Amino acid sequence: MKQDIMMRDILVDFLQEKIKTDDRVVVVDADLAKCSTTLRLEKEFPDRAYNVGIAEANMTSVAAGLASYGFIPFVHSFAPFATRRSADQVMISVCYAKQNVKIIGTDPGITAELNGGTHMPFEDIGMLRSIPNLVIYEPTDVVEFEQALPQILEHVGPVYVRMHRKNPPIVMEEGREFNLFKAYKVCEGKDVTIVASGIMVSTAKEAALALSAEGISAEVICCPTVKPIDEKTILDSAKKTGAVVTAENHNVMGALRSAVCEVLSENYPVPVRSVGIKEKFGEVGKLSYLRKVFNMESADIVKAVKEVIFAK
Amino acid sequence: MRTERYCFKKASILTERLISYRIILMCHLKKGGKMNDSKVLKELAISIRKDIVECIASIGVGHIGGCLSIADVLAVLYGKHMNIDPKNPKMEGRDRLVCSKGHAGPAVYSVLAEKGFFPKSELLTLNQGGTNLPSHCDMNKTPGIDMTAGSLGQGFSCAVGIALGSRIKKDGATIYAIIGDGESQEGQIWEAAMFAGNQGLDNLIAFTDYNKLQLDGTIEEINDVAPLADKWKAFKWEVMSIDGHDVDAIDKAIEKAKTIKGKPKMIILNTVKGKGVSFVEAALVGCHSMSISAEQKESALREIGGAK
Numbered sequence: 001m002k003q004d005i006m007m008r009d010i011l012v013d014f015l016q017e018k019i020k021t022d023d024r025v026v027v028v029d030a031d032l033a034k035c036s037t038t039l040r041l042e043k044e045f046p047d048r049a050y051n052v053g054i055a056e057a058n059m060t061s062v063a064a065g066l067a068s069y070g071f072i073p074f075v076h077s078f079a080p081f082a083t084r085r086s087a088d089q090v091m092i093s094v095c096y097a098k099q100n101v102k103i104i105g106t107d108p109g110i111t112a113e114l115n116g117g118t119h120m121p122f123e124d125i126g127m128l129r130s131i132p133n134l135v136i137y138e139p140t141d142v143v144e145f146e147q148a149l150p151q152i153l154e155h156v157g158p159v160y161v162r163m164h165r166k167n168p169p170i171v172m173e174e175g176r177e178f179n180l181f182k183a184y185k186v187c188e189g190k191d192v193t194i195v196a197s198g199i200m201v202s203t204a205k206e207a208a209l210a211l212s213a214e215g216i217s218a219e220v221i222c223c224p225t226v227k228p229i230d231e232k233t234i235l236d237s238a239k240k241t242g243a244v245v246t247a248e249n250h251n252v253m254g255a256l257r258s259a260v261c262e263v264l265s266e267n268y269p270v271p272v273r274s275v276g277i278k279e280k281f282g283e284v285g286k287l288s289y290l291r292k293v294f295n296m297e298s299a300d301i302v303k304a305v306k307e308v309i310f311a312k
Numbered sequence: 313m314r315t316e317r318y319c320f321k322k323a324s325i326l327t328e329r330l331i332s333y334r335i336i337l338m339c340h341l342k343k344g345g346k347m348n349d350s351k352v353l354k355e356l357a358i359s360i361r362k363d364i365v366e367c368i369a370s371i372g373v374g375h376i377g378g379c380l381s382i383a384d385v386l387a388v389l390y391g392k393h394m395n396i397d398p399k400n401p402k403m404e405g406r407d408r409l410v411c412s413k414g415h416a417g418p419a420v421y422s423v424l425a426e427k428g429f430f431p432k433s434e435l436l437t438l439n440q441g442g443t444n445l446p447s448h449c450d451m452n453k454t455p456g457i458d459m460t461a462g463s464l465g466q467g468f469s470c471a472v473g474i475a476l477g478s479r480i481k482k483d484g485a486t487i488y489a490i491i492g493d494g495e496s497q498e499g500q501i502w503e504a505a506m507f508a509g510n511q512g513l514d515n516l517i518a519f520t521d522y523n524k525l526q527l528d529g530t531i532e533e534i535n536d537v538a539p540l541a542d543k544w545k546a547f548k549w550e551v552m553s554i555d556g557h558d559v560d561a562i563d564k565a566i567e568k569a570k571t572i573k574g575k576p577k578m579i580i581l582n583t584v585k586g587k588g589v590s591f592v593e594a595a596l597v598g599c600h601s602m603s604i605s606a607e608q609k610e611s612a613l614r615e616i617g618g619a620k
Contacts, residue, residue: 026480047480058503061466065410065473068451068459069481073473088463089500093470097460098452 002174005142008165011104012037014149015074019048024072025153028052030059035165036076036106060086063101064093072100072153078112079105079162080121087127094158095131101158108138108162109249110290111199112282120282126254128160129227136227137180138162138198138249141170144224147178155180162198169202171222183230185237189219192305193237193244197223197256199287200247200275200296207247207301218305229259235268243308244272247301252276271311273304349392353559356426357387361588361616363422367435367445369609374439374447376592377585377599379419381523381556382411382490385581386423388562389488398428401455405483408458408474412467413492413521414448415601421445421454429456464492465500468518472508475516475576486570489518494526496537502547508576509548516576517569518549521556523585527600544578556581588616 018025019041027049033039041049052059056077063073075082082105083090094101105124107113112120125136137152137159139145145163152159171186172178186201187208196204201222208218219237223230238244244264248256257274264270277294291297360383368374390396394407411420418438425432430444437443444453448462459474461467471489478485491501508516520540524531531537544551550572554561562581569577586592586599589612595602604612 050476052503052507055503055507057465057500058469058472058507061469061500062473062476062504062507064466065459065470065475066477067473068470069474069477071477071480089466089469092460092463093466097450097470 002142003167003170006165006167007139007142007145007163008037008106010142010145011149011163012041015041016044018153019045022153024070026050026066026071026073028059028063028066028073028075030054030056030075030077030081032077032106035078036104038076056081056086057089060089060101060103061093064089064097064099067094067099067101068097072102074102074104076104076106078115078119079108079124080119083124083128083160084121090128090134090158090160091131095134098133099158100156102152103158103160104163105160106163106165108164108198109277110282110287110294110296111164111166111249113287113290114284116284117282122251122277122280122282123254124162125226125250126258129254129259133157134227135159135180135225136162137225139164140198140201140222140224141168141172143170143172143174143176144178148180148224151180164199168199171201171205181225181228181230183221183223183225183233186220186222187218189217189241191217191241191243192309193219193221193234193241194247194301194305195221195223195234195244195256195260196247197226198249200249203296203298204247204301206298207305210298210302211305216305216309223256223260226256226259229263231263231267234260234263238264238268238270242270243312244270245275245301245304245308246272247275247296249296250276252278271308273308275300275304349563350560353387353391353563356391356423357384357559358616359426360387360419360422362613363425363432363435364418365589365604365609365612365616367418367422367438369604369606370436371439372605373601373603374418375415375601376604377525377595377602378413378492378521378523379416380587380589380592381583381585382416382419382521382581383588384557384559385490385519385562386419388559388566390423390427392563393486393566394488395485396427396456398456401429405485407486407488409488409490410459410461410467410471410474411449411490412461412471413464413490413495414461414467416490417445417447417449420449420457424454424456427456430454464495465498465504468501469504471516471518472504472513475508475513476511478515479513485515487516489516491518491520493520493522493524493531493537493540496520496540497535505544505547505549512574513576514573517566518576518578520578520580521583522580523583525585525597525600529597540580544580548575550575550577551580552577553580553582556583557587590615
């Protein structure tokens, strides 16, 4: 069953295949290769997959050096360490120096679960979004991610992949074509637009179903690439529905909500409400508990939708 | 297809190398061989120092101390050791230099101009709006700059990545890096040092510009990096400590470093910040970044002397 396949397996199978067929691909990890399972690449391809140990800053700059030599390095750590811990290296060695490095950060937001607040980045996109030319992509499910990876590889320039390691519910139907730079409709609606990313896409879908029972028609837009954001898809939907709710596994400041509001306020202002982390740090717990604590359940989206429709 | 392309690439790199070796050999013979290396390199160091003074004086202020302190190592690297082609700055398989103490950009620009990577007149555009020569090294702006640097510690990690890349490609290049002694207070220097040592990156030859001064004071009083040689040895590097202003000693150390296999090499250059210009040297801590007036420029150029 496709639903049983882990996101990390999609990633590592892709890298394994590419290392064999594409001279440019190298992998650099920082002692979390067991978690991403890139460790098997280190064993199979010792001259193409490296482990710098617990030194994320070095990992990122070493990758930039490799990129300057014509390689396309994929670096991996948990999302807070791949970004917050090496923010200046991402900024200077990679982006400012225009190096083609792909940064994989796993366990974003509340998906860090039992590792708790220190490992639970709610701010990573917010920190990186103002860096010029960095693409920021949060895969939704394995169907989409499988299609995204070759595009990430061929995109000339740095990409931050904010990736759930496990198997989030599949939202994208098999055979549907995915463009890394396009948001896509998960369901059609006319009363409200819900723009969601990551684990909140399936939650938004659940909310849309609950709303339809109450006679509210919600359009769900999956927006995996928050930078550059697909302005057209968001605006077209907002023009149709006249109200927007954003739903994200991140602080509502700096990431999806901010990007959507920037697009709307400059082009077609409509009422907006948001679901996501609001001025809080992370904490330990299972996903279901954390969703409740941070108001990230489908009921929270339903509530936000009703509010925004009232504000129309 | 890939293999064919690779073989072709390899063959063209070898041909380029043979041509450049031939040019080096011919120049060498013209100059009368090894006997004259020293004289030529000293003259190049003088030219670099003059260029540094000229370009920093043209904007009136700059990191002159740490530029003058690495003039001699740059003369030896670019005057003798580096396999590079000013007409083809991106030549595959070339030797590379990462000036991780990126604020010494003007020193590197000076030697690149001397080698013909761009016209010497361009040196006078240093830090002017729209220039290709920014205060800190930028690989996307300046022909011959192999890596962007400026946020200290990062360039050195990049150099380690470059050396790793060269090893994967088996292209035989030597990767050089220059770090500052103050820069060695950055944790990232030691993250990179540990990884390079454990990887046994013997195509990496690094230099520490050990001028004992940093922006806020002496290295010793701010946060001492001594004993430097012991630290690098402990990180599994081959270490040499020499007079960083003696071109013959630098030349010999690089020659020796190239023969040592299985580990990266650190050549500690004992230097004087501002070397060659007495009022800059005398400024001590104040010479990290200082103003240079037109009169000071003239006096500095007279003091550096040498044939231009």
